[in-house]
Amino acid sequence: MKFIVSRVEDWDVVARAILEPLHPGMAIRLTGPLGAGKTTLVQALAQRLGVKRIPKSPTFSLMRSYSFPPTIFGLARLIHIDAYRLESVSDAHVLGLDEELAGGDTALAVEWAENLGHLLDGLACIDVKIDVDPGDGVRRVSVLFTA
Amino acid sequence: MKSLRILGIETSCDETAVSVLLVSKTSVTVEQDLVSSQIPIHQKYGGVVPEVAARSHVPETVSLITQALGGGMAFDAIAVTSGPGLATALRVGIEAARVLAWLSGKPIVGVNHLEGHLASAWLNPENRKRWKFPLLALVVSGGHTELVLMKDFAKYRIIGETRDDAAGEAFDKTAKLMGLPYPGGPQIAKLALEGNAEMFLLPRPMMKDPSFDFSFSGLKTAVRLAWEPWMKGPTERQEQAKRDLAASTQQAIIDVLIDKTTRAAKKFKVCGVLLVGGVSANEALRTQLAHRLEQELPVVAFLPSDRKYITDNAAMIAAAGAWNLWRGKKSDWKKLDADPERSL
Incomplete structure (x- = not known):
């Protein structure tokens, strides 16, 4: 699926498309340059899921977790991860993702997922790629589901 | 009012820090203020690297506590950062603090890292006069x-x-x-x-x-x-x-x-x-x-705050610990755990 985002409100349309199939144990992989809107999209996701807090950048804290009333699929928690600073897969183990997913009610939204190596292997993923038009700043967003 | 000698421990992110503060409502003496910065490692990676951080917190924490206490148990209370921060990094300081609380029988308080930053301004005697x-x-x-x-x-x-x-x-x-x-x-x-x-x-x-x-x-x-x-x-x-x-x-x-x-x-x-x-x-x-x-x-x-207390340090954690103890806020060492999403 492809989307054009030219206003902040447009992210909600992308969020809806991502959330429709989102089950516990899935990972949303977000890619795009600095300032593309990855965190803004996570804010739109959280708002639609009924999270009371507004997600903030997890760059320094590495991960932040958000709870909400369960969806029809039993999803009740979204963990926002920024793997930008992780240099190797062995560093990524510190996030304790197995433990975080074990409860069966959690999905991940991951920035810089390539730094997590094979840690997301075996998870159904939703790939979100954001391109920024250098001229007018319009975002072109593609959403792809991989089982 | 009686002074309290507080052991402060901070491992929430990229610094390992241990301090000993002698605190009363009117005076603060920083007896020990040890920080072992991991900045050189992070510079290489362009940011905080959590496992590298957590890994080196372990030997650093032990070494700094030994150095600060000189092998004794000369403190009245322990203040340790319990959040917000990286769970794996926070737990290094918390586990050390729990063991010391158990061994010494002294009270322990889990401090909010943010509150520590607030207390950093209070470490300056000029600021305390106008507080x-x-x-x-x-x-x-x-x-x-x-x-x-x-x-x-x-x-x-x-x-x-x-x-x-x-x-x-x-x-x-x-x-x-x-x-x-x-x-x-x-x-x-x-x-x-x-x-x-x-x-x-x-x-x-x-x-x-x-x-x-x-x-x-x-x-x-x-x-x-x-x-x-x-x-x-x-x-x-x-x-x-x-x-x-x-x-x-x-x-x-x-x-x-x-x-x-x-x-x-x-x-x-x-x-x-x-x-x-x-x-x-x-x-x-x-x-x-x-x-x-x-x-x-x-x-x-x-x-x-004084420039020496603006980055992460344990003197500010000990000071915030004193604030909490004055208000009767203590933690149970058996239950104290990292609270990565802790808010003020």
């Missing part, structure tokens, strides 16, 4: 941008905070867009000294918004768009443009911070304004905030 509630604190660092109203010791309310990126992160990320090394804040401040802050017109996000919240995320796109044409230009013009853009970016961040802080200080009729956290090292922010307060609120005391 009168209510106070307003601007907490600015790589991971935090908050305006905190302090009604008393250990009695706080967050009245404004960033909705996306922290101010320190805005410095680091815009620096990265300009091709500057990590950490970006000091780099921008240095270049800004020789730059013209009026060369680039950058947005002041949410400055006119009536709330006390901040938003620095949009600045990245603005800086990228401003920098792009210069990036392709001739090198000698590029260098001056970089200095001007650094100055303009710094001023955009500072303007919003100062405006909201001054507005909040007026609204809540505070007696003093604290400036704490890593970004408070920024000289332009310090002098401009001091100046603005002097102009508009001459009776309000400006209470910045």
